[in-house]
Amino acid sequence: MKATILFSGGKDSALSSLLLEPFFDHIELVTFSFGQEDTGKVAAFAARQLGYPHRKMVFEDKVLDRALEILISTGYPNDALNYVHAIAVETLAQNCEFVADGTRRDDRAPILSHNAICSLEDRLKMHYLRPLAGLGGKTIKAMASQYIDFQEELSENYPASDFEVGLRHALIDRHGSREVERIFPKNHMHTRVIRRKRFVKEIERKEDQAC
Amino acid sequence: MKATILFSGGKDSALSSLLLEPFFDHIELVTFSFGQEDTGKVAAFAARQLGYPHRKMVFEDKVLDRALEILISTGYPNDALNYVHAIAVETLAQNCEFVADGTRRDDRAPILSHNAICSLEDRLKMHYLRPLAGLGGKTIKAMASQYIDFQEELSENYPASDFEVGLRHALIDRHGSREVERIFPKNHMHTRVIRRKRFVKEIERKEDQAC
Numbered sequence: 001m002k003a004t005i006l007f008s009g010g011k012d013s014a015l016s017s018l019l020l021e022p023f024f025d026h027i028e029l030v031t032f033s034f035g036q037e038d039t040g041k042v043a044a045f046a047a048r049q050l051g052y053p054h055r056k057m058v059f060e061d062k063v064l065d066r067a068l069e070i071l072i073s074t075g076y077p078n079d080a081l082n083y084v085h086a087i088a089v090e091t092l093a094q095n096c097e098f099v100a101d102g103t104r105r106d107d108r109a110p111i112l113s114h115n116a117i118c119s120l121e122d123r124l125k126m127h128y129l130r131p132l133a134g135l136g137g138k139t140i141k142a143m144a145s146q147y148i149d150f151q152e153e154l155s156e157n158y159p160a161s162d163f164e165v166g167l168r169h170a171l172i173d174r175h176g177s178r179e180v181e182r183i184f185p186k187n188h189m190h191t192r193v194i195r196r197k198r199f200v201k202e203i204e205r206k207e208d209q210a211c
Numbered sequence: 212m213k214a215t216i217l218f219s220g221g222k223d224s225a226l227s228s229l230l231l232e233p234f235f236d237h238i239e240l241v242t243f244s245f246g247q248e249d250t251g252k253v254a255a256f257a258a259r260q261l262g263y264p265h266r267k268m269v270f271e272d273k274v275l276d277r278a279l280e281i282l283i284s285t286g287y288p289n290d291a292l293n294y295v296h297a298i299a300v301e302t303l304a305q306n307c308e309f310v311a312d313g314t315r316r317d318d319r320a321p322i323l324s325h326n327a328i329c330s331l332e333d334r335l336k337m338h339y340l341r342p343l344a345g346l347g348g349k350t351i352k353a354m355a356s357q358y359i360d361f362q363e364e365l366s367e368n369y370p371a372s373d374f375e376v377g378l379r380h381a382l383i384d385r386h387g388s389r390e391v392e393r394i395f396p397k398n399h400m401h402t403r404v405i406r407r408k409r410f411v412k413e414i415e416r417k418e419d420q421a422c
Contacts, residue, residue, distance in 0.1 A: 001353065001357075018233070019230055019342075022229075022233060022357075023230075023357050023358075098350070103345075105325075105341075105344065114316075117316075117347075121347060121349075127346075127349060127350040127353070128347070129345060129346055130316075130344070130346075131230075131342070131346075132345065133316065133341070133344040133345025134314075134340060134343065134344025134345060135340055135341075135342075136328075136332060136339070138332075138338060139309070139338040139340055142212065142338070143234045146212075146234050
């Protein structure tokens with residue numbers, strides 16, 4: 001079985017991959033971008049550190065156009081994040097049997113509704129997995145720290161590979177930095193994976209005990 | 212770090228444990244019962260198969276009394292299941308830093324509300340984990356099958372170690388089988404773990420490749 005994980009290069013989607021690793025023969029990470037230069041670099045570096053194959057995909061131009069329209073008309077990021085995330089998941093679900101992401105218990109966006117998930121799984125005969133859906137922020141930090149080193153970055157910093165940073169950057173390009181200040185929260189942070197600290201040493205020891 | 216998992220002996224709480232295993236130094240399984248003879252046997256057998264230490268705990272008598280009152284007054288199982296599950300989680304949370312269960316994405320009961328989870332984590336400075344909260348039934352079956360053999364049983368069959376079977380049994384004892392037929396669904400199934408098929412062979416192979 002192969003699991004395909006929507007990957008931003010941050011600790012959340014990395015932990016999702018690490019949680020699934022023992023259950024799948026193959027793990028593949030996929031990063032979507034809006035075609036901006038360098039966007040996928042952070043994720044590609046993180047994927048190499050984690051030891052998983054990595055693939056970059058670019059949204060069609062009209063997806064960015066529509067996402068920016070939603071940002072400007074709503075005046076906050078959530079609906080636009082939900083819009084691009086849903087398209088990314090649906091795109092992967094066309095060809096992949098197991099599609100996962102790093103969305104968390106306490107995330108308000110991006111998030112698919114329960115009805116949207118059931119529709120997706122029924123229509124496309126696939127599995128949509130949210131391995132972090134039952135974990136809080138502190139738990140995720142504690143568990144991710146067992147396997148990876150990561151650092152926090154201001155979401156104003158570029159390049160990065162997550163949707164929020166991509167949308168901020170495109171908004172500046174087309175509408176100026178005032179619109180970013182109006183729509184996005186100040187001092188928002190994201191993480192990026194720096195290093196995988198271990199593979200499965202602890203489990204091997206347990207296996208020895210069991211034998 | 213130690214994870215304490217509310218364990219029924221079935222595939223769901225077993226998969227929860229398997230998902231957490233690589234991230235914790237110690238896994239401990241805990242099964243609550245209403246004091247009925249043999250209740251913990253199925254869970255104790257399953258825990259041995261999985262290779263984890265197992266502890267049995269018995270609810271105070273008043274918990275069963277109240278659960279039966281709720282069953283009879285509501286006429287359906289969900290509120291009573293939520294009541295006993297919440298007490299079990301709260302009891303473990305008093306002394307354990309990481310408490311997990313096997314509740315799933317599509318479960319309607321037992322389930323803690325988001326507010327109840329936040330209150331629990333804030334009050335008791337602990338982590339409550341639902342590793343299956345983002346997984347559907349078919350996904351859980353596919354993932355659990357990678358590590359364990361399990362069988363399905365009619366929930367009318369006794370003994371078993373999950374709350375639904377325990378409540379059914381106590382209701383028959385005190386109020387007769389007609390009340391069970393009125394309140395619980397017919398042909399409800401639960402699972403029990405028969406065997407752990409492997410420890411971490413697949414991951415070891417991957418580690419070899421990475422080195």
